Amino acid sequence: MAAGKNVVASLLEKHGFAAVDADALAHQALAQSDLQAEVIATFRPYAEARHIALTAADGSLDRRALGRLIFADKRLLAMQESLVHPAVNRLIESFIDSHPNQPLVINATVLYKVSALARCDAILFVTAPLVTRFFRAKHRDGMSTAQILARFWQQRKLFAKYAASCADIYIVQNTGSTAALERKLRTFLQTRR
Numbered sequence: 001m002a003a004g005k006n007v008v009a010s011l012l013e014k015h016g017f018a019a020v021d022a023d024a025l026a027h028q029a030l031a032q033s034d035l036q037a038e039v040i041a042t043f044r045p046y047a048e049a050r051h052i053a054l055t056a057a058d059g060s061l062d063r064r065a066l067g068r069l070i071f072a073d074k075r076l077l078a079m080q081e082s083l084v085h086p087a088v089n090r091l092i093e094s095f096i097d098s099h100p101n102q103p104l105v106i107n108a109t110v111l112y113k114v115s116a117l118a119r120c121d122a123i124l125f126v127t128a129p130l131v132t133r134f135f136r137a138k139h140r141d142g143m144s145t146a147q148i149l150a151r152f153w154q155q156r157k158l159f160a161k162y163a164a165s166c167a168d169i170y171i172v173q174n175t176g177s178t179a180a181l182e183r184k185l186r187t188f189l190q191t192r193r
Contacts, residue, residue, distance in 0.1 A: 001109070001133060001137055001148070001151050001152060001155060002128070002132075002133040002134070002136035002137040002140065002141075003126045003127050003128045003133055003174055004126050004128060004172075004174035004181065005107050005108075005109070005126050006021070006107060007174070007178060007181060008105075008107075008124060008126050008172065008174075008181065008185065009021065009105050009107040011178070011181065011182050011185050012105045012185065013105070015185070015186075015189060016102070016103060017102070017103045017104060017105045018095075018099045018102045018103070018104050018105070019104070019105045019106075019107060020091075020092065020095045020104070020105075020106055020107065021107045021108075022088055022092065022106060022107060022108030022109070022110075022111065023107075023108075023109075025088045025091040025092060025095075026084055026088050027063065028091065029084055029087035029088055029091065030061060030063065030084065032087070035083065035084070035087060036060065036061050038083060039061060039066070039080065039083055039084070040054060040055060040061055042079065042080075042083065043066065043069060043070070043076070043079075043080070046069060046073075046076060047065065047066075047069050050069060052065050052068060052069050053065055054066060054069070066080070067147075068147060071147065071150045071151050071154055072150055074154070077154060081110075081113060085113055085114050088114060089114035089115055089116055092106060092108075092114060092116040093115075093116055093119075096116065096119055105124075106120070109155065109158065110158075110161075111123075112158075112161040112162055112164075112165060117165055117167070118166070120165075120167045121167060121168065122167055122168045122169070122170060122192065123162050123165065123167045123168070123169045123170070124170050124172050124185075124188065125158075125159060125162060125169055125170065125171045125172065126172045126174055127159075127171060127172070127173060127174065128173070128174040128175060129175065130152070132175070133152070134148060134152075137151075159171075170188055172184055172185070172188070
């Protein structure tokens, strides 16, 4: 969270990559009425027990409220992922298939949880110092400190999850400017040719 994945994806687009954002695909999947209804029905009892309004005034799913609920409980997060990840995986697979002759970038935090990872040649693991990520998230997302720390805690072992994959892993430290980050990406692209 807040390491710079979106910036890396946009920089790779400038270098001819087609990019897809797994979070946007998750939002797209959750916008489907059948999945949204299933998520609401599944999590309503947990939300009510914690006095969290899971739906907006129009009856649609309040994703921020869902996030507050699931990122506070590993079991609930796993339940949500079991509902949403199959749909996200189908959308990622479709994206890959629709760009057969173009290099691709999948912008995702938990790509290791979907089967599309097997189709990846390389993983760019974007990271930044914890304090930097905290202030980026605070500024960007307007979340409480507790919410940010809960998400950081949930994501604390991400690198180990990717290390178990068959893809080559490249760590990109995002500690400077966007120009410095782009120079690092150019170096990566030159090594991949």
